[in-house]
Amino acid sequence: xxxxxxxxxxxxxxxxxxxxxxxxxxxxxxxxxxxxxxxxxxxxxxxxxxxxxxxxxxxxxxxxxxxxxxxxxxxxxxxxxxxxxxxxxxxxxxxxxxxxxxxxxxxxxxxxxxxxxxxxxxxxxxxxxxxxxxxxxxxxxxxxxxxxxxxxxxxxxxxxxxxxxxxxxxxxxxxxxxxxxxxxxxxxxxxxxxxxxxxxxxxxx
Numbered sequence: 226x227x228x229x230x231x232x233x234x235x236x237x238x239x240x241x242x243x244x245x246x247x248x249x250x251x252x253x254x255x256x257x258x259x260x261x262x263x264x265x266x267x268x269x270x271x272x273x274x275x276x277x278x279x280x281x282x283x284x285x286x287x288x289x290x291x292x293x294x295x296x297x298x299x300x301x302x303x304x305x306x307x308x309x310x311x312x313x314x315x316x317x318x319x320x321x322x323x324x325x326x327x328x329x330x331x332x333x334x335x336x337x338x339x340x341x342x343x344x345x346x347x348x349x350x351x352x353x354x355x356x357x358x359x360x361x362x363x364x365x366x367x368x369x370x371x372x373x374x375x376x377x378x379x380x381x382x383x384x385x386x387x388x389x390x391x392x393x394x395x396x397x398x399x400x401x402x403x404x405x406x407x408x409x410x411x412x413x414x415x416x417x418x419x420x421x422x423x424x425x426x427x428x429x430x
Contacts, residue, residue, distance in 0.1 A: 226292055228339075230346045233286030233298065238275060240288055240295040242329060246271060250372035251300070251326040254308035278306050283354070287346045289339050296334040299343040300326040301351075301359070310362075315388040315395040318360045322397065323351055325361035325379075327372050344382045344398075352400045359384075359398045366392055 231237065239246060249258050249267045252274040261267045278285045286300040304310045304318040307326060311317060318324050325347065330339050351359060361384060363376025376394055380386075384396035 228342065229290045230287050230342065231290070232284045233275065233288055233300065234279070235272065235276060237288060238272060241298055242331070245298070245327075245329055248372060249274070251307050251309045255312055258309070274306075278302055282306065284350055287343055287350075289343055289346075291334055291337075291339075295331070297328065297330040297339045297343055299328040299347055301347055302326065313362050313393050313395070315362065315390045315393055318395070319358065319387075319397070321356075322358040322360040323356050325359050325374075328374055328378075329370065340378060341382050348398065348400060356400060358400055360387070361396050362393050363396050364393060365390075 233241075247268045249261055249270045252258075252271060253261060258267075261270045275285065282303060285302045285306075286298060288295055289297045301323055304316075304322075304324045307324050310324055325344075328340065328343055347359065361379055362373055363379045363384075364371070364373040365376045367373070367375035367377070373393065376386075376396065379396045382398075384398045386394045387397045388395040
């Protein structure tokens with residue numbers, strides 16, 4: 226079984242699950258997002274956001290393929306590019322962090338460590354780009370796949386709570402420690418993340 230992690234681009238955007246491909250929960254503010262759902266084409270809005278973010282900031286997502294089949298994805302960007310981030314009660318995201326927006330594992334591939342693989346891919350990318358940390362909003366009452374990731378999943382892959390909340394805590398994964406080690410970045414990150422065991426919480430997200 227071969228696994229491959231690639232950057233999200235306009236060419237492979239359609240490999241996201243259809244529901245996620247058309248979702249603009251994170252990419253637009255609540256009012257604009259509702260307007261796009263009712264009157265516009267949210268798929269085009271998604272494409273425009275990916276295009277602009279790639280041009281202005283760079284890589285903003287990863288897709289994991291298993292034997293050539295899309296098995297999961299993750300999206301991330303600085304909070305400046307994510308209007309919805311300011312709507313959470315535990316906002317704002319720290320100035321030195323990039324926001325892990327959302328992730329999804331196709332149900333038939335869950336439990337195989339792909340969630341950790343996606344987070345490791347993001348961590349390696351951002352460490353090379355000089356980012357100090359990744360932050361995310363988790364859902365403590367997560368029951369089914371949605372736009373906000375389960376807090377249990379984030380905790381299982383190494384995040385720590387920095388702003389508690391009864392429903393939507395803000396969590397953080399420090400990258401500066403790994404980047405400061407005098408070793409290859411990938412080896413350092415394997416040490417930082419490799420011992421995590423997210424399988425207990427790795428449900429479709």
